[in-house]
Amino acid sequence: MPAEQTRRSPFFFYYACILLLVVTGGFGFHALIKPANLPPVSETLIFHAVFTYSWYVLFAIQTGLIRAKRPALHMQLGKMSFALALGVVITGILISIAHYQRKPEGLVFMGGLVNMANFSLLYGSAVFMRNRSDWHKRLMLFAGIAMMAPVLARVVRAADLNEFAALPMWLLLIFVPAIYDLTSIKTVHKATLFGIALIIGGIVIMITIGMSSAWATFLENALG
Numbered sequence: 001m002p003a004e005q006t007r008r009s010p011f012f013f014y015y016a017c018i019l020l021l022v023v024t025g026g027f028g029f030h031a032l033i034k035p036a037n038l039p040p041v042s043e044t045l046i047f048h049a050v051f052t053y054s055w056y057v058l059f060a061i062q063t064g065l066i067r068a069k070r071p072a073l074h075m076q077l078g079k080m081s082f083a084l085a086l087g088v089v090i091t092g093i094l095i096s097i098a099h100y101q102r103k104p105e106g107l108v109f110m111g112g113l114v115n116m117a118n119f120s121l122l123y124g125s126a127v128f129m130r131n132r133s134d135w136h137k138r139l140m141l142f143a144g145i146a147m148m149a150p151v152l153a154r155v156v157r158a159a160d161l162n163e164f165a166a167l168p169m170w171l172l173l174i175f176v177p178a179i180y181d182l183t184s185i186k187t188v189h190k191a192t193l194f195g196i197a198l199i200i201g202g203i204v205i206m207i208t209i210g211m212s213s214a215w216a217t218f219l220e221n222a223l224g
Contacts, residue, residue, distance in 0.1 A: 011180050012137050013063040019144045019173075020056045026151035040102075044094045051087035052147065058084060059144055063137070078130075085123050088147075092116045097223065106219055110210030111149060114202040118146040122195060135191045138177065142195030145173050146202075167203070174199055 027049075058081055065074040096112030099105075126139035152166035174196055181188045209215050 009184060010067060011184070012141060013060070013067045015141060015176070016056075016060040016063040016144065019148070020060045022148065022173075023053065023056050023151050026155045042098070044091055044098065047087065048091035048095050051084050051091055055081065055084045055088055056144060059140065062140075066133075066137075081123075082127075085119075089116050089120055092119075100219065100223055104216075104219065104224065106212075106216040107206060107210040109219060110215065111206050114206055114210075115147055115149055118198050118202050119143050121198060122146055125194075129191075134189065138189055138191035138195065141177060142174075142192075142199065145170075145177075145195070146199055148173055170199075170203075 058077065062074055062077060062081075065071070065077070092112060093116055096109050096116075099112070100109045122139050122143035126136050126143060129135035129139060149166065149170055152169045153163055155169070156163055156165045177192050178188045178196060181192050
């Protein structure tokens with residue numbers, strides 16, 4: 001596919017909308033089916049939900065503006081994402097700490113930290129590469145994918161499935177951009193490879209370190 005066609009591809013707009021729908025449906029489905037399993041409502045939780053959902057809404061809008069050939073408005077609205085991203089990370093860490101103090105689950109706490117770290121790295125890299133559209137849009141997309149684990153976990157909980165059933169769903173979201181690259185530019189873009197490697201590496205850390213007794217002991221001493 002020629003470079004001009006690739007730039008005009010609706011893939012990133014549609015994929016951003018899919019992520020937004022998954023976030024909306026995942027949390028909504030869990031709240032409707034398993035309301036008793038919802039965490040205690042707190043100001044931090046409300047702010048985290050607002051920041052995170054707003055980030056996904058803005059991401060979908062931003063990809064739509066590029067598709068509509070309105071880069072100036074895209075850049076103006078992009079400045080809003082700094083505050084949203086900072087809010088996502090700060091409240092995300094606080095939520096992880098609060099969850100651990102209610103339920104001392106080392107794996108869940110590690111997952112929260114890894115997800116926030118990967119989101120920060122991918123978002124920061126996307127901002128740094130904002131003048132390279134091929135890099136910027138892929139890194140920003142993977143920043144959104146990096147935070148999907150909690151959403152998918154709520155979907156499988158609501159469906160009474162094993163929580164590890166969320167893993168193949170997450171892997172599907174991770175590898176779809178690689179398939180797009182192969183069909184559009186005949187190779188996997190380096191930004192896509194970076195995003196995949198970072199999230200897969202995070203999954204390995206979650207499973208190996210997050211489930212270890214040493215990590216459980218460290219958290220008990222630090223947060224218990």
